[in-house]
Amino acid sequence: MKDISQLKEEFLKELKKAKKAEERRKICKKYIEEELSSVFCSIKNLAGEKRTKIGKEANELRRFILEQQKKEKEKRKEGEGWIDVTLPGNDPEMGTIHPLTQLQRRCVDIFSRMGFLAVEGPEMENEWYNFDALNFKEDHPVREMQDTLFVKQKNRESLPAKDKLLMRTQTSPVQVRYMEKRKPPFRIIVPGRVFRNEATDSSHEINFYQLEGLMVGENISVANFKAIINFFFQELFYDDIDFRLRPSFFPFTEPSFEVDISCSICAKKGCSVCKNTGWIEVMGAGMVHPNVLESAKVDSAKFNGFAFGVGLDRFAMIEHKIDDIRLFYGGDLRFLKQF
C-alpha cells in the first residue's frame, strides 16, 4: 500500500505537468476513483490505530483532490464567456429634463430653504394686474416700453382694465394676486413664462422665463434684500459671487435697483459676456412701492418689503455657456439631451 503523503506528492506532480484542463480533470478522476479507492479497500485489513490514522489521512487527501477538481470546473466556466470589456456600453433609454426646468428647481430649492414659497399665476393676464396694480400710470411711456402682446378682443378700448387681456410682460402681477388674498408676512417666489412682442434673435425671445421674488413684512430693508440675494447667488453659482446694486427705475418699486453680479467667466477682468465691464446685469429689484401694496390691499403704513425679478434664460446661458437663447425653445434633442 502506498504512503498517503507520497501519493499526494505524485498527484501534485502529475497535475503540474498536465497542460490541458481536460488532462487535469482526468488526473483528479484517476486519483479518486483508482488510487484512493484502492487505499480505502486495503485499510480494511489494517489494525486499530494505524487504520484510523491512515483512514484520516486518506480522507484529507480525498477532500484536497475534490477541491482541485472544483477549481478546475470553475476555471472552465469562466473561460467560456470571454467578453470585450472595451466595447461601448448601451445607452439607457432615459429622457432629460429641460435646462430651464432644472434651473427653476434649483432656484425654488434655494429660496425654499429661506422659507420662500413657490407660487404661480396666469400667463394670459389682464391690464389691471400687469400694469395698473403695479403703479404703471395710464399713458405713461413706460407702458409702451414693454412691447406688450395684446390679445385681440372686440371693442377692447371700451372694456375695463380687468377685462383687457394681454400676455404678461413680467411675473410681477403674481405679487398682487398673491397678496390680495392673504395677510402679511409674505415670502414668495414666482417662476414663470413671460412675453415681449419683439423680434427674436440670439439674445431676445418672444417668450422667456423670469423668477420673481417678494418679501413683505414689518421693517424689511435694503440690507435684508442684500442678505437674501447674497445667499441666492452664492448657492446658485457654487462660487464666490460679488454683486452690486445700481439705482434704476421701475414703477412698482421705490427705491429701485439693478443688480449686477461679478463675471465668473473672466473673474472681473473683462470679457465678451460682461462686455468688458467685469459685471453682468442679472436682476431688477427694489422696495415694493406703497401703491402696489395698496392695490393688493396691504397696509403700506405698517408693512413694506422688497421684490426682485431675474431672467432665468440668462442665468442658464451664463451657467452652461449657451450663446443663443432660441435653443431653449427649439426642441432640438441634440441640445436637450446634453442636460
Add this chain to the structure above:
Amino acid sequence: MKFSYNFLQSFFKKKLPPPKELANLLMLHFFEVDGVEKVGSDFTLDIDVLPSRAGDCFSHIGIAREIAAFTGMDYKEPEVKIKEKGESIEERVSMDVRGACSRYTLRVIDDVEVASSPTYIQKRLKTCGIKPINNVVDIANYVMLETGQPLHAFDAEKLGGEKIIVRYAKKREKIVTLDEKRYELQDSILVIADELSPIGIAGIKGGIVPEVDKETKKIFLEAANFDPLTIRRGSRNLKLRTDASLRFEHGISAELTQIAINRAASMIADIAGGRVVKGLKDYYPEKEEEKTVSFDVGDVRKVLGTDVSLKEIERILRALGFRVQRNQENFSVTVPYFRTDVSIKEDIIEEIGRIYGYKNIDPCAPKKEIVPTEKDENFDIENSYKDLWKSFGFSETYNYSFINEELSIHFDRKKLIELEKPVSLEFKYLRPSLLPGLIRNLAENQKNYEKIRIFEMGSVFYSEGGEKYQKKRIAFVSSADDFYSAKGKINLFLDKFFTEQIFYVESDENTIFSKKRLAKIVFGSSNSRQEELGALGEISSKIKEEMRIKGSVVIAELDLEKIKKFRRKTKTYEQIFRFPPSTRDVAVLVPKKTPYAEVEGKIKKEGGKMLRRAFLFDVYEGKEIPEGMKNLAFRLLFQAKNKTISSFEVNKLQEKIIKSLDGVSGWKTRSNK
C-alpha cells in the same frame, strides 16, 4: 442721451473726475452710462436717463446737480442778467393759447445779427449730436441742453400778423417743417400759428416759413410747456421724434420756461447783439404748486436697513436742490420744481440711499419670527410628473406659446385666441394645444434621431362661450412607442398620480390624430358623468405628409389640472396574499371588432372576488382561425385572502366564466384545464 463732459465741467470750479471714472460714479449713484467717447477735446457720456428722471436730467444742469451730490463738489448754475430796452412787449405781440399747453412764454428780441455761434457752443452741440446752424438757433438748442427746456425762435418779420396762437390743427391742415418735409396734420395735433397758418408743430418742430436766417433781425423767442400725452401722440402720429418732443413727452416742469427763456435771451443779447424788448409774455393760468414731504430718520433706517447720519441726510437733499427743514429727527422737505418724479417719502429715501451709496449698506439677514410657509405642492407635483416621463425615456421640451396660421387649421377657429399685431405671423394665435409644437419638434429631430420621445408641460389657451381660458396640459409624442406601449405608460403614470378610474373610448373628433387610431381618455363613475381627461392616438396621415414625418408616431395630451384635482396623495398598502394561487387558461373566439374591454368585463364579472387577475397573453388572428374572428387567450389567476382555494372551486368558477362567454352569440371558448 448724450452729454458733453466739458459742458458738465463748466458748472464746476474744481476739476471733475476723469470721464471714465465719472461714468462709473454716475452708474453707481445715478443711471447707467452706455459709453464714453472722445470727441476732439471733449468727451461724450452716453447716459441712460430713465423716464422717471427725464423731467430734470435730460439736461446738463440736472446731471451736474447729481455729480455735485455724490462727489460733494460745489456747482454753480450760470447767472442770468438781461438788459431790457425799448417799448413794452405788449405793443409788439399778442397771444391766444387754447388747449394742451400749461404755459407759454414769449420774448421779443430786436436787432439780432445772425452769424455762426462761438466755437465752444458749436463744439458742445456737436458732442451732444446736434448740428450747429446759426447763433440764434444754436443758443436755443444750447439752452435746451443746459436746462432741459426746449426753445424756439421765429423770425418775427416773416409772420402773418402780430399774434401767436396755440391751437389744435384743423383737419388736413398742412405744414412744411424746417427740414423741408411736408406734413398733413390731424385735429389732435397741437400747432403754433399766426393769424394765417401754422408756423410750427407745437413741441415737435418748427415750420420753415418763419425760419431764422442771415437776414433775420427781429425774433420771437418761445419757451412753452405742452401736455406730454398730446406731444407723444402727435409725435407718434407724424412719425417725427425730435430733441424737443422727447423732452415734452416725458413731462417737464412748467417753471422751467421762464428760467430758460431768460437765459437764452441774455445769451442772444451777448452773442448775437440782440436788444431784448421790455417784458415777458407769459400764459401760465395754473402755477405749479410746491410739494412738501415729511419723514423721520426712522423711516430711512427702516427702508435702507442702515443708519445714515442726520447731517448726511441734510447734505444729500440740499445738494439735490431740496429745501430741508429739520426738527430733531423729523424732516420736512420741499421738493424743487424740477423734480417732477418726487412725491412720497419713499422717493426721498431713494435719493438718500443712492447718493449715500448702496454699497455702503451691509447685508443683514431678516430678523423675523419663523412663520412656516405653505407647502409649494404645485411645483413639486409637476416635477414628479416630469421625472416620471423622463424615466420613461422622454425628454422635456419647451415650445413657443403660439402657433401660426398653417397649424391653426387643425383647430376649431372659434376657439382660437388671436393676438394683436405680433412681430411675426409665426405668433398669430395662442396655442390651443401643446401637440403642434411637439409634432414640429419631432419632424425636425427626425433628421438626427430615429427613436424620438419628447414631452412638454405648459399652458394652452382657448376661447369658449365668450370666455377665454388657459389650462395646463402635459403632452407627448413618440416615434419609439406604439399605441399600446404608450397606453401602458399613460396607465402607469395615472395609476401613480390619479385616483379616478380611466377608460379609453374610440373617437374620431380630432384632426391632428389619425381617425381610426384615436382614443379619448375619460374618467368618472357612470357614463353620464364622465369627464374627458385627454386623448391618445396616432398622428394623422395628413399632418405626417405636411410635415414630412417618417414612420408611425403616437401622440397624447392630458389635462394636467384634472389630474391634479383628483391626485393621489397617498397610497394604501394592498395586502400580499399568502395562500397559493391557481391558474387556468381560457381562450375565446370573438368577432374581430369586438373590443377587448367587453370580453374582459364579462370575465371579471363572472370571476368575482376570487379572480384576482385576468391576464391577456395572446391575441391571434389568421391561420386556423375562422375568417373575421380573433382569438383572445387569457390566463386567469384565482386566489383568496384567507384560504387555499380547492381545485373544485376553481373549476367551478372557470366553468361559470366559460358558460357566460359562450352565452354571447358569436363568441366561442376553447379551454384547457
